[in-house]
Amino acid sequence: MALVRKDLLLELRSREVVPAMATFVLASFVLFRFALGGDRLGGGVRAATGLLWVAVVFTAMLGLSRAFASEREHRIWDGLLSTPVDRSALWLAKACSTFVFLVVMQAVALPLFWLFFLQEGRPPSIPVLVAALLLADAGIASLGAMLAGLASASHAREVLLPVLFLPFAVPLVLVGVQVTVATISPQTSAMDTLERLGFLGLYATIFALLGWALFEYVVED
Secondary structure, three states: OHHHHHHHHHHHHHOOHHHHHHHHHHHHHHHHHHHOOOOOOOOHHHHHHHHHHHHHHHHHHHHHOOOOHHHHHOOOHHHHHHOOOOHHHHHHHHHHHHHHHHHHHHHHHHHHHHHHHOOOOOOOOHHHHHHHHHHHHHHHHHHHHHHHHHHOOOOOHHHHHHHHHHHHHHHHHHHHHHHHHOOOOOOOOHHHHHHHHHHHHHHHHHHHHHHHHHHHHHOOO
16 A cells, blocks of 8 residues: 555656556547548447557556656665565555556546547447446556566566567457447347456456466566
């Protein structure tokens, strides 16, 4: 809790991560809107929904690239590793703070998505979309905190993190798009929606368990 509080206080004072993520997602939506047609939405809401998930993943990666920046820049990473606590607690704290940043970013992104893409055509179910995004955020935070810790020890961390993260994000985007598009009329069955949401929950659970079990080895010299 102390580490999560530290991350949140640093963000409130510096305002580096969340404003950058919000600006990035706004710029992405503007570009996507023009790419799909300025006046008429080419591909409809279904195409826009896919682009929403692409924007979510790339915006999350922007935040993950700064996940351990304060520890590196202020040279406190070695101090954290030398404290007499389970190193998995360091991963858990970073995953929790990353989850908070993602939720705040998406609280900005969803109204923008509605403004840019949902003014015409049949929209997806907003409750299902919110549930899918929250489950995806848990998975991204769990996986991303582990990979960001691994990449932080490398001199090529800005290149290494996307190379490691993006392949794992592919099933997240595929299922996220499927579960969201499936709620656009004509809808699929509620059981299909629950199964896909269950997959997102399983994705988050698996990487949470892996992060807790492996982070000690990830940060070893």
